[in-house]
Amino acid sequence: MRYEDVRRRTVDAPPQELWRVVEGVGGDRGWHWRSVLWTARGRLDRLLGGAGARRGRRDPDRLVAGDPLDSWRVEQVVDGHLVRLRSQMRLPGVVELELAVERDADGRTVLVQRLRFSPRGLAGRAYWRLVAPFHGVVFGGMLAGIAGAAERAAARPRVDAVTSLYDAVGGEPVFRRLVADFYAGVAEDPVLRPLYPEELGPAEDRLRMFLVQYWGGPTTYSEQRGHPRLRMRHVAWTVGERERDAWLRIMGAALAQQDLPQAAHDAIWDHMERAAHSLVNAPPTDDSLLR
Template sequence: MVTPRWVRNKVQPIAVRDVLHYLAGAARLPSSVSRTFDIGGPDVLTYADMMQDYAEVAGLPRRRMLPVGVLSPKLSSHWINIVTPVPKSIGAPLIESLVHEAVCAESEIDAYLPPPEGGLTGYRQAVSLALRKIQDAEFVTRWSDASPTTAPFEPLPTDPDWSGGTAYVDLRVHRTTLPARQVWQVIESIGGEHGWYSFPLAWAIRGWADRLVGGVGLRRGRRDAHRLRTGDAVDWWRVDRLEDGHLLRLLAEMKVPGEAWLELSVTSEHPHGSRYQQRAVFVPRGLAGHAYWWAVSVFHGLVFGGMARNILASSQRRAAVRPDSLNDDHSASSRTAIR
C-alpha cells in the first residue's frame, strides 16, 4: 500500500496498563516533585514496524508498503476518515502528530517510581492482550467512547414546549402480546452487526455521506453486541440515557444542522403484552435545519415505520423458540408532530 513518509518515523509505544501504573504512582509522589517525565515502553519502533507487528500478531498477511512524499498529514487524515472507523475529529490531530518522532528523551522517572511488576509490556504483547480482550468481549472502553457529547446548555428531547424553539417529532406506537423483556432484548442489541431493522441501503448511503464530510459514519459499531451502557457509541449514535428493560435514548453524532435523538422504549401492559414506543426528535439549527428535516421526512415512513415493525417482528422470531411464546398481534399508530 502507498503510505506517507512518516511511517519511517520512530515511536516508543507504551501499554495502557503501564501508563496507569505510572499515573497511580505519580499521585503518591511528594508535593516537592513538580515536573514532567517521559514514559515509554521497552520497544522503539517505526510506524511501519508497528503495522507489520500488528498484522503478524493478528494473523494477517504481511503488509507491503511504498512510502511517498506527496501524502501530507491533512490528506492522510481525510483518507483515514474514509477507509477506517476513526472519525476525522480524532484522526486528524493524531495524524498531524505523527510527523514528529516520539521517543523518550530521558528515563528519570525510574528514580522516583519502580517499573510495573514483571517489567514493562512489550508492543507485541500489548497487541496480543488487546486482541484477546476484543475476542472475549472483555474490553470496557474504546477510542469511539472519546467523541465529544452534547454540551449541558444544548437542547434535550425532554425539553417542555414552553422552553422555546422548534422540535420535529416522529412518533410511532405499537402494541404487542409479547412480554416487554422480549422486545427489550432486540432494542438493546440494535445497531452494529445487527443493523437498524429498516432500509439498509439508506443507512449505508447516509453513513458514507457523513464520512465524506468528516463525520463518524456507521463504521464505529458498538462495544458489545448485546449489552449497552450510558455513553456507549453505537454507529453514529451515542447512548444518552439507558433505563434497563425500559428506555434507550440515542444522541446522533453525525453531521446534521441541528440536534437529533432516537428514543426506543417498551412498557408492560396489563394483563399481558407490552407497548412499544419509538420517538425520533430533531431540533433544527437555523434555516438549514428546517430544510434538512423536510427533505428527509419523506423517507420517515420507510425508515422509522419499517424499524418499528421489524423490531417487533424480530422480537416475535426470538420468542418463537420458546414454548410459552405468544403470537404477535399488535396494533399500531404513528404520527409526526412539530412541538
C-alpha cells in the same frame, strides 16, 4: 423549536424479549430493516468527516450511557425500559432517537419510538422538511423490524432457558464427531448402505445440522431445508424394524464412543430411540412376526 415523530406498535412478545432486541440494535445485528438508505447515509456522512455508520458497539448485548453505537451515541439507558440515542452525524440540528418498551392498558407489550429533531436555524428546518417524508420508510421499517425480531425470538422453542444441551456438551464438534462416526458405520452396513445416496458427505451434513438445531444450536438446518418433517422425509425409503434396529445399533455405538456426560448421553439416546420408532413406515415382515 422541536420536531417529533412518534410511532408505537403492539408486540406479541414479553417485554424482556423486546428489550433484548432493543438493547441489541446496531453493530453486527443491524437496525432490523433493509438499510440501503441508512448505509448510504452513513457513507455520505463519513465522506463529510462525520462519525459514519460503522463504529459498531462496545458490547454485543449491553448498552451504557456514553457508548458509541454506529452513527449514534448512547445518552441514556433505563434498564428494561428505554434507550435514548443522539446522532453523531453532521446535521443542521440535534437528532435524538428513543426506543422504549412499555405496556398498554391491557398489559400488552408496546414498542414506542420517538424521533426528535431540534433544528439549527433555517437550514435545520429545511433539512427536516426534506427528510420527513422518508421517515415513514426508515423509522416505520425499523419499528416493524424490531417488533418482528422480538416476536420471532419469543416464538422459538427453548430446550432449556439457561443453557441448551448443545452448549452444555461443548457445541458443534461433539455433533460433528457423532455424525461422522455414525456415517462410518452406515458405510459398512449391508442393511442401511443401499438406502443412502452414493455420496454420504451431504447426508452427513443434513443429519448433523438437524441434531445441532434440535439440541439448541444454530438453526441452519431449517434455514436450508425448511421444517424438519422427518416422517414425511423418510417415506421415500422402506423403514421397517430391520432398518430401524440397524440404524439404532449404529447410532448407539457412535454415541457410546463420544465421551459425553451420562445425562447428555441418555437424553440424546432417548430422542434417537423415540424418533427411530416413529419413523418406521413398513409393516413387520412375516419372519419378524414368527420370532
